[in-house]
Amino acid sequence: MKKLVWMGSLFYLLMGFVKVTVASIITVLLPLYDRVYTDAGALIFIEFGASIFGMLIQPWLANRMSKKTMLHISAWGVAASYLLIAFLPSWPLLLAGFALAGFLGGIIESVIAAVILEGLQSNAAIAMSRLEVAFGVGSLMLPLAIGMLIVSGMWNYALFGIAAYCIFLSLFVRFTRFGDAEPLFRPAYKAQVPNAVPAGAASSGPVGAVVAAAATNHPSARRKRVLSAPGALMLPAFILLFFFYGATDIGLVNYLPSLMLETGMADAATAPISVTVFWAAMIAGRMFAGYEAEKLGYRRYLFIHWSGMIILLSLFAVNRNAMIGYALIVLLGLTLSGLYVVTLVYAKKLMPRNIARNTSILMAGCAVGGGLFSVTAGRMLDAMPPSYVQWMMAGIALLSLLTYILYAKERQAETSAELAQA
Template structure:
């Protein structure tokens, strides 16, 4: 099981690299091709479209080729796409490569999440938090590598770094044995009729034994899934808005220089990575619903305080605390949703990751529009409103599970 987790961590490190490599070298790439930022934005959106396709198609590909086969396909596709990027083909071909790259790391993210949640029954939140730590490290390291390569005049080699990591991931998944899990990783189709319960976690955090029914999303389970879909849409959109526009907000709000404002993103991701080291343990000790609820409450309070900050040190303190507050929300909420909808481990993670991907594309567009057309503090308040939406949903799911725990006990 440890081998599975560490190879999963390598895979999430790869995802972190792949997520940010294009953005890291985008200015110099656009200069090389003679294109403007609107065309660069279109290229990034094309990669996002591929990411969404990879997430949504992963359950079907898993059934057809097995989870291991699906991961090998995704890693190979990402390897080929990153090498193709490095060759700097004609601009039109970049819109073929970008969706292929996005499809590759999108499918890897969805399949790894499915495997870990299904295979690791105890301390699942701890395992998912470890994956997210490696994702954050990859997202922090890649801009540093790209910066050095740009300074040396070898910026295209940034893609080679991701390609090499993809090749290593492919080899590990192809050659590694996981004992009794090998048959599950290679299994195609569904040999057993899946079941779906209306169970909630017991007070100790394990599913209550309630008579299972056939796996479908209907009735209150469909309503619960819809709540989590909206939650992930808002969460990833808020996180990406903070990561992409926090420097712009600080420049507009406090007249900071670009270099200093850019450090806010580094501060945010460092706090996220540090927080993820402990998020799983905290969530396992105090229950997933409690962790998600108080994390969202902290985010709301911090984002409501932020518009009133007038000093650089206080703004950076808020950003640091925001990173810590939000650090475990994605992974813990993903586990929480899967535990609330037992029997759906094959599909629920993919649906929620996909909804997060949509939010990560749409809400930053809304945030960017607000910075162009509204006052900077109004944009900051809009982020707080997104966080209020997260808090409302977390309260509903908290009460939902609490009701089912009470019903089970009685």
């Protein structure tokens, strides 16, 4: 399993590169193409929209081809897209290049997450946090590399380097054997649903509720059973949580330099450093996030960190001091560091069936939130003071906590009802 985690870490390093490419080069691209923040938001949305499609289509592809084949094709495709972007084509072709990278990156991310979550039955949070550390390292390294290369006008060489790294990953998967984990990469075939479902055979989750309801012929009875079944709101609640998290996290990554610049907390030369500071804090937090979550318990960990996110984003919205601003960025990085992976592992724990499908759906929800927020924030920065965007992020964090609290109450009520029936 160590090889599996190593492979996942190497691919998540690539995902770190892919996810911050736009944020790293946007200050160079906008003047080159004579574009504004609204166009930057559209570019980010297109990339994330393609990523969503890749995440959602991955389970369908997994039924028809090996996961290794998907990783091969995706790695070579990302390499091709980055070569296209590096040569600075016309704006429509540039959009196509980012869309292709986003689509294939979505496939890679969901494949790796599904393989790790299916293959590791214990300490999954710790293993996933290691992957997230690799993701953070990639997100930290690329802005630094591009920042140094911008001075000499050779920033696109960093994109050539990413393309070469993609080819290395393809060769790594081709020549590495994963022992007992090899079956995880084989194509999955659709299971045949039996005509008769024995009483009590369905799970308490939403998928089990649907299967149980299918055993009855009356449409109203089927609908009633699905809605009243324990855990029927579980998957939608997690989708909402990932949607809100994506809006906050991706919004910070893409617009943090712009917010620091527009609020006067940094100038054009120092604003990009904010992303480096943020990702350095994220990496540090992810080194311990898995252990902290296992010690505190997933529910308590998530409650503490979402509550902290509201407080920190509110302080960031009212602050205009540069030193305090960077201190808040560090605290935000530490607070957000484990939310994604711990929520994903918590979802796997509560919904143990259809892990690959659920993982893809939740990741897509995160990408949808990030993409929609990026478009909205870009338009707002063109027309409104930056504080509106900052308060919008704080409001989204509040919605995250409210969703979690309502979900926790629902879960507690379900547990009490099940004990009463026992």
